[in-house]
Amino acid sequence: MKMSDRKKKILQIVVDEYINTAVPVSSKSIAEKHLTDVSSATVRNELASLEELGYLTQFHTSGGRVPSPQAYRFYIEELMEKGNLSDNDLDYIERAFSEKSGDVEHLIKNVSRVISELTDYTSVAIGPHTDEEKIRNLALLACGDGKALLVIVTGSRILRDSFIDIPESMSDEELSNASHVISKLFEGKALSEVKEVGAEVLDEFSQYRQVMSEVIDALKSYTRPRDEDVVLTGADKIFKHPEYEDIDNVKNFLTVISSKDRLAEIIGDEDDEIQINVKIGSTGDAEVPDDCSVVTATYSAGGKNLGTYGVIGPIRMDYTKVITVLENVGKALEELVGNKLKDKKDDTKHE
Amino acid sequence: MKMSDRKKKILQIVVDEYINTAVPVSSKSIAEKHLTDVSSATVRNELASLEELGYLTQFHTSGGRVPSPQAYRFYIEELMEKGNLSDNDLDYIERAFSEKSGDVEHLIKNVSRVISELTDYTSVAIGPHTDEEKIRNLALLACGDGKALLVIVTGSRILRDSFIDIPESMSDEELSNASHVISKLFEGKALSEVKEVGAEVLDEFSQYRQVMSEVIDALKSYTRPRDEDVVLTGADKIFKHPEYEDIDNVKNFLTVISSKDRLAEIIGDEDDEIQINVKIGSTGDAEVPDDCSVVTATYSAGGKNLGTYGVIGPIRMDYTKVITVLENVGKALEELVGNKLKDKKDDTKHE
DNA sequence: TGTTAGCACTCTCTATGTTCAAGTGCTAAC
């Protein structure tokens, strides 16, 4: 059976209406409010056919129709109309990003907060993959007790740190020296390149062999996100949506968001090529729970990955609003970081 | 009216029974199961009198009695019997703390996880107050762009970091020098002492005046906890308890735990002298929601504050179990950190 | 004076039945 234009139109009406009202849509309301040139009986026939095609379901015979996950996917692909943000919302974004941004961690939190506030959904964010980040600076700080703190600063000011073991006999001076040597060695290298540091380098710096190998191990572990890299904002926003009057849905939701690992999997495993990614219900490949949708955007500016941001909420999500917000925040972010990059270039020129 | 021994006994039975079953307790069940030498009518009289004293309430006339917050407080003060952990639980604690502990952040997470697992409640933890921590090491790392990363390592390996502005003209060498000078200056000082660094010191190091003052500002901000210092574990554990079949309770709970600031206030504002602290329902002074209890313990070892740990859950909480777990975890922690301190002393001796 | 048996009373919970409105599917006519 083919999807006639009228079928598409009706499907769009059903999805729009259901997203707005959370009430199953009846043939009568469609015929009266949106398709005044045909009768409800005609709509009824079309609805029955859309149901057969898998786009609609009903809870019970006299309950009106509700879109299936398949319908939402179709809606996003073909039916959805691009929205615009209100002036209020645009202002809000501008103001949020006008302050001195500070480091990336603050930026991530800020972006996540803005997205949650504007969409009224729970926002999840994860910082950029650190694989390709270039090491800008590296230091070893003595902590006593045979331990040292390894601190790394990378290009986009991502900071990672961890404790490593050092020989107890090593003095503060020696550590400081080692720190300098190792820093010089890795400066400008990407984290992913560290893996390829061979034994010959270790030999070359035989004096610091043990420390060096500890450092390399630590650097290697930096490729996967830490708990702290996953930011969750506005968990209580779910109560703004009627599906979470049902305790089972809340249970499900809270269980998912209470594990940062799971969150990272849900929003982190996408292709970097895709700008906006929508996962609706259980898609087989994803870990998204049956009754949830996740919409994420991966931002980048000046060739630099800036992390993945998105919302998690009920399948009946206001996709238009969410996607519009994500796009606008993306633009603002690009501008912000873009300007910063430009400033920097100017600085270089002046030197 | 005085509290006779029998009243106390009956109150204890009611609280114990209600904690275990979550079902209002009837005079009949008390007389049959626990006080076989008197009739249910007698118990009924006592219950009525306990209700008049404010210890018991009933949802409706034929619903049995339920302890009031006042009853729980009295129970904890006077009636509760100390419990013992099962061998399983003790094993669990031992295993959890046997691994190489790494830094304090990991330790906090670990402790929080153990507490949540053993009690089946949501655990909240907050790291030690950093005020009195002595600065062990301090470094400034260039990030380019007129920014530098300030990293602090303190005595118990608490790590703090933040970005500060530096003069654009400052070279890496100069920064490195400044870093050394400032590090030497503050080494061994407590964070709280930094506040008292006067202008004369700034003048003395006039060369690094701007950087120094930025560093001091940053250090001053370290006294209040960051979001990352508040650890929440096992939020989904609440669904193990029947009070959270009620959506309103869940709403309340989720709203509280979704703000780290509020959590920090709830568990962080207690007197350091008190080892175990119980807040039941709204006590006026506390921000604990009406229908929640918070039990916390502040740990320390070798004179060192190790942070505050606890659980948040329904008022009908298994206080015996929770307090027993907190005490045992405290002991294990003390042993762990105590041994570490001892090792360190031994090392010093060998030198 | 404290304890007890007995009983009326209150309240919840469950099952049951009834009615109402909403929405559909189907059929026959256009």
Next chain:
DNA sequence: GTTAGCACTTGAACATAGAGAGTGCTAACA
């Protein structure tokens, strides 16, 4: 292909009745 009309299904809302649980009160008892 479209439509009007109608029978059918279902859930929601409401009233009713009976069972069960637990209490408070009273009067009798030790």
